[in-house]
Amino acid sequence: MLIFRPAISRLLQWSLYLLPLLAMIAAWYFYTAADPQRQFIFSSPEKVYLALVRLISSGELFHNSCVTVMEAVIGFVIGTTCGAMFGLSLWYSRLIARIARPYITALATVPVFALAPILISWFGIGILSKIMLAFLSTVAVAIVQSYQGAMSVEPRFLRLMLVVGASRWKTFTLVVVPSSLIWVINAMKLNIGLALLGAFIGEFISAEEGLGYMIVKASGLYDMATVFCGVIALILIALALTAAIEQVEHRLLKWKSS
């Protein structure tokens, strides 16, 4: 960053971040307090707060969050790794890349929602089917992004490798992979949300634990406060995972920031 701001204005910046949130909570509070009838569908900040305390102290929220995070992260890691490796390796053969293209497009366009019932009947209602859903929602993006990255390596770097007589494998490891890293990281950024969504949809359709399950069950009971708690937990998880990816990005792309 070029401009260093004093610590005091940093604090101001942070409070500015919180301002829209506080405004929303205030609006919600006044809207639901004005007419208690509304609390049946909109719940209210106090009710959500009380539900949060209850769910946290019973350990329910933590347990369900852990299940969802685990499903999403395992699916994300396997999906992104396999997808990136496959997509990058398509650089080796234009023929295979061309054959693979319609399949990848198909995989990328099929909504996971459509696959969820099939996968649940194949892999059961346990976490395995959710991991598969998270995997399938991430793998296509990872393949497409990393293949594009591999194909858009700057020609001057490839020329350099040709001139110095580098083998194709050396060209792949020393130039294609590092220069595609930006694309892989972009895939990671997109995928973390998709993985969470995949796991969530699986839980939503059929499960015995996880945030999706918790939300479905609570909405069946018109327990809107618990639904809100689940949504808040999902948002926080998404923010935390995104921040983790940004850390990874910062590490891997040190040369970019400097």
Next chain:
Amino acid sequence: MNSQSGRDGPLLSIEGLHFAFRSAGTASPSSLALIDNLQLSVFRGEIVCILGASGCGKTTLLNLIAGLLKPEAGKIEILNSRAAAVRQPIGYIFQNDALLPWRTIEGNLRLADDIGGNSSKEGTQERIAAYLKTFHLDRQILKQYPSQLSGGMRQRASIIQALMFDPDLLLLDEPFSALDYYTKLRLEGEFHQLVKGENKGAILVTHDIEEAVAMGDRLVIMDAGRLGNELSICKSDDRCQPENARGMPEFAEHYRQVWSQLKSVIEGARC
């Protein structure tokens, strides 16, 4: 062929080289040959300068020599001082440097080791240090990324990167054209000294007549894919630094000669 006779022959010899770009959509080469029946040889310790109007095929010629393009006909022979099976490395310094931005300068200079073209891994450290000194670069830059260096520093770093592969033949495509005059003079000097000191051969493509006369031992003007008359630059001392060469009495004479030839080529092409 023993090593003795190998040392005496030309480092690079090109005979009857023919090349045309295939026009898009057709398999046959376009009728207009870009390079036609071209001959050129480069000996050790020699800098051959190629001058020519923009678009006459200078970069194409270097790409052909470097093996990036395949000639339609003709022979490009690069003397191999090593085992026949090993490809002779060529040091090709592109007009825009090709330093890998995700590697530090040190990582870039160690590329030769990583690619495995260089067997003497132990000496790398010393060689890097020596080259940094030759090119007046600070050791500190080793830890920096290419984007943190100035254009002139990057140009020098990419020359060192090429040298780390220990090539006998160096190809330079307008390497100094983007630099300020003083940096250019200095780099010319450093490069000249290196070619003479390490007994390498070099082809220098440039638009700058003054640079060509000051640096080159021989000078060729390229005209529509042919190399015109060769001009030998007879210097009283061939190890004379380019900056001193500019002050020599024969410099002005060479300059005039080259300019008149170049002018006739360019004007001939126009009509």
